[in-house]
Amino acid sequence: MDTLIAFSHGMLVALEPINLFYCLVGALVGTLIGVLPGLGPVATVAMLLPVTFYLQPVSALIMLAGIYYGAQYGGSTTAILVNLPGENSSVVTCLDGYQMARRGRAGPALAVAALSSLFAGCVATLFIILFAPPLAEVALAFGPAEYFSLMLLGLIAAIVLAQGSIPKALGMIVLGLVLSSVGTDVNSGGARMTFGIPELADGIGFVPLAMGLFAVGEIIKNLESPEKRSIFTGRITDLWPTREDFRRSWPAAVRGTALGSVLGLLPGGGAMLSSFAAYALEKRLSREPQRFGQGAIEGVAAPESANNAGAQTSFIPLLTLGIPANAVIALMAGAMMIHGIQPGPQVMTKNPELFWGVVASMIVGNLMLVIINLPLIQVWVWLLKVPYRFLYPTILVFCCIGVYSLNNSMFEVLLLVLFGFVGYVLLKLRCEPAPLLLSFVLGPLMEENLRRAMQISKGDPAVFVTRPISAVLLLLALGLLILIVLPSLRRTREIAFQEET
Secondary structure (H helix, E strand, C coil): CHHHHHHHHHHHHHCCHHHHHHHHHHHHHHHHHHHCCCCHHHHHHHHHHHHHCCCCHHHHHHHHHHHHHHHHHHHHHHHHHHCCCCCHHHCCHHHHHHHHHHCCCHHHHHHHHHHHHHHHHHHHHHHHHHHHHHHHHHHCCCCHHHHHHHHHHHHHHHHHHCCCCHHHHHHHHHHHHHHHCCEECCCCCCEECCCCCHHHCCCCCHHHHHHHHHHHHHHHHHCCCCCCCCCCCCCCCCCCCCHHHHHHHHHHHHHHHHHHHHHCCCCCCCHHHHHHHHHHHHHHHCCCHHHCCCCCCHHHHHHHHHHHHHHHHCHHHHHHHCCCCCHHHHHHHHHHHHCCCCCCCHHHHHCHHHHHHHHHHHHHHHHHHHHHHCCCHHHHHHHCCCCHHHHHHHHHHHHHHHHHHHHCCHHHHHHHHHHHHHHHHHHHCCCCCHHHHHHHHHHHHHHHHHHHHHHHCCCCCCHHHHCHHHHHHHHHHHHHHHHHHCHHHHHHHHHHHHHHC
């Protein structure tokens, strides 16, 4: 009953005119960047972080959340009409969605994608309402030792689930931890790795790092590739699916929602992992697997429901444990820290309006997205014809303005450029930057909890294994490390990422 009362208060917060406006902005921007390949929610959220500095925390997070799950809707439009995923989580939607469009069934494909996403979004929100409060209560019993062990487990899990080779993912984690330690030591007051540069005394800024790695780095990489788009130009009619479409798609949407809701909780998981897993599951369960890749409606419903559910349940670890599940959620954590809010279980007790307002806005945002997407399909098709050479300079200008406006510092603009080239080099080396951002966000928190645990135990490291919860978390981390070195897991990961490519 208390949960329902809290959720009803959250709905009142979400329905405030200013929050409705930012929810609509987030949904529109998310759909737009999902439609336009080459941008993605990570780069967009990174670019908009400076804007959130001037907003109320609730409005800022509602807008950023809308961008994240809105991108899942928009990505399906490009996948179906252009055979080019606007978002990584829409890669597998291309396989059957585009084939349906070629057969004159683009309308039903788009409608099933939107309705599956709506269903998944509402169910995932219910999942958050039911499971987040008890998980937050458990997290309140955590001490410094438990938090350190939990964050260590999260980083190791991110290595297992990261794209590319395990050594490269490990290298990204270490690099992120090193970058997070630049600045002034809180305890001793001494400078660490500042190289005599006064601007680094407060550490490396989260915003120029995130915007450089994901927005600028991605743009530089995209400039290498010529624009090749074969846009579906046929008239889109008969949006409403047939009874046979519903019969085939609803079980797939239910399974995709369930799978995505669970996988969204994992560090390194979220929308992309969920969509691939859901498609693979449907193909395995189907009595006619040969239909997949030829225009099977289940091949659209399953990944689109899974990616939306995974995107929304990935907020649970952030809001209850303070652990970002993926790069976008790490940016959300950064936005909360900009406003002086520490992600974790105390968000629900100290900032209930923020927690329940954001959760309630997910239902409102998903309804908005269905209303936005289906009537505006022809507008998105028109936008797809805009050459990227006109978009990228505009994006770079906004990146520089956004970074400079935070502290009126040209040094941070230079950091933006530096990390842009670093991001480009990492992409060329096939090193995924997401684990770097996760460890950069968690690094200071891990250091703080490690020091506090050692101070409480008077320097005895046994505190991490004598406390039951901490010991269990460390055992799980050790188990994951053992799994990492197993040849069978290495082969499975390589096969999975080859299929993704």
